[in-house]
Amino acid sequence: MVKTVLTALVSLVLLGGAFAFETVFVERRFDAFAAAVEALDEKVREETATAADAEAVQEFWEHEKKQLHAVLPHGDIGYIDYWLAEAAGCIETGSYGEALSKLAVLRTVCEQIPASYGITFGNIF
Amino acid sequence: MGLIFLRTAIVFVALLIVMRLMGKRQIGEMQPFELVITLLIAELACIPMADTSIPLLYGLVSVLTIFLLHQLLLLADLKCKPFKAALGGKPSVVINKNGIDIPQLRKNSLDVSDLIESMRGAGYFSLDEVAYALYEANGKFSAMPREDGPREARGSLPVLIVGDGKYEEKNLALTKTGRPFFDAVLKQQNIRSLRKVYVLTLDGTGKVYLQCRGEKFRTFRVALPEGCAW
Numbered sequence: 001m002v003k004t005v006l007t008a009l010v011s012l013v014l015l016g017g018a019f020a021f022e023t024v025f026v027e028r029r030f031d032a033f034a035a036a037v038e039a040l041d042e043k044v045r046e047e048t049a050t051a052a053d054a055e056a057v058q059e060f061w062e063h064e065k066k067q068l069h070a071v072l073p074h075g076d077i078g079y080i081d082y083w084l085a086e087a088a089g090c091i092e093t094g095s096y097g098e099a100l101s102k103l104a105v106l107r108t109v110c111e112q113i114p115a116s117y118g119i120t121f122g123n124i125f
Numbered sequence: 126m127g128l129i130f131l132r133t134a135i136v137f138v139a140l141l142i143v144m145r146l147m148g149k150r151q152i153g154e155m156q157p158f159e160l161v162i163t164l165l166i167a168e169l170a171c172i173p174m175a176d177t178s179i180p181l182l183y184g185l186v187s188v189l190t191i192f193l194l195h196q197l198l199l200l201a202d203l204k205c206k207p208f209k210a211a212l213g214g215k216p217s218v219v220i221n222k223n224g225i226d227i228p229q230l231r232k233n234s235l236d237v238s239d240l241i242e243s244m245r246g247a248g249y250f251s252l253d254e255v256a257y258a259l260y261e262a263n264g265k266f267s268a269m270p271r272e273d274g275p276r277e278a279r280g281s282l283p284v285l286i287v288g289d290g291k292y293e294e295k296n297l298a299l300t301k302t303g304r305p306f307f308d309a310v311l312k313q314q315n316i317r318s319l320r321k322v323y324v325l326t327l328d329g330t331g332k333v334y335l336q337c338r339g340e341k342f343r344t345f346r347v348a349l350p351e352g353c354a355w
Contacts, residue, residue: 001203008196011189018186019127071126074178119127124135 022071027114029064034110036060040087041103044096054088076113083109126186133169133190137161145214156213156263158198166191213262220258220268224342227323233260237288237324244268251283252326252334253344281329281355290320300327301353310347329354 036057043049061084065077083106090099116123140161155163166188173184201208217229219240230240241252243266249255258268284296286307297303307325316322316337324342326334331349336342 001200004196004199008193008200011193011196015126015130015186015189015193018182019130022126070180070182073180117128119131123128124131 022117026068026071026117029068030110030114033061033064034107037103037106037110040091041100041107044091044099044103047096049091049096049099051088051092054091058084058088072113080106080109080113126182129183129186130190133165133187134194137165137191137194140164141212145212156202158195158212162191162195216259216261216267218257218259220252220255222256224336225252225324227338235260238285241285241326251328251332252324252336253342283326283328283332283334284355285324286327287319287322287325289324290322292319299355301355302327302350306350314343314345 040049040053040057043053061080065080068077083102087099087102087106090096090102141158145157169187169191170184173179173181198212202212203209217233219226219229219233219235225237225240230236240258243260244250244252244255244258247258247266247268249268249270254270255268256271258266260266284300285293286296286300286302287293292304292307297307308319310333311319311322311325314335321337322335323338324334324336327347329349331346332344333347334342334344
């Protein structure tokens, strides 16, 4: 009886801890990445963005995604990789208009992925 | 992970309700919630293991959720009697002193042939050999023999002739009897319609076990036609 109560409490604490950690961790990572994408977007609008700027954002994302792999489906991470590479390619060739549309996709993804982990009716079902 | 917790809990509860509604037929030796856990846990552990695009944590959280639910249900099972009955079900008495309890049998999605099969498994070959028979909450079959039970030698296996108002054609052929023979037997017993008969069995000594819907069972002997043996 004591053992059952104890194990139930321990698993409840572990699950609660994992849930809180995931929420905070994913939100923080995506907040930081969204800020980097936003800064790049500003530069692209001003047509001052360079290949080095795009590479810096890519490097930043490479660092972030190493930890995110533990909690996000790898498909979601691959999706960001794809759009970031597209945007970097456009910046490198000076196609700022196209780069803006790719960055717009990235900004949306940065909002959608953390939101898809929230406890809402739509997400549960 | 909160989502996975909730989704796992929802699937668990939904499966548990379905298992309870399916009756004892689907359960064997396990409580419904134990069976649900057995069904879920292998799959939950297997998917993240085989699909490398899903973080392993998803599987671990699901398994831990199942463990937590199991422990909570175990506590409720020990501490709360009404909850225990709602969760695991109650034993169903399917044979009493009046014979087969037809509503109880139906409630558990069983028919008379399932009952006869369970009785054979418990070592009873004739329906009148037991005073009480029940399906336990875990689906196990238990029977209490009658004090004044039939002691005669078993000539051959009693076979089901009429089950739920319908003739069992295979058994009619096996016993080398026919519908006219049993129509006459039923007429002799003042039974006008075959649909009224819930169960009629016949053994090699000519002993008939007959139970009509809403009535107590009766046993009697008939003279078997010549060449009727199995």
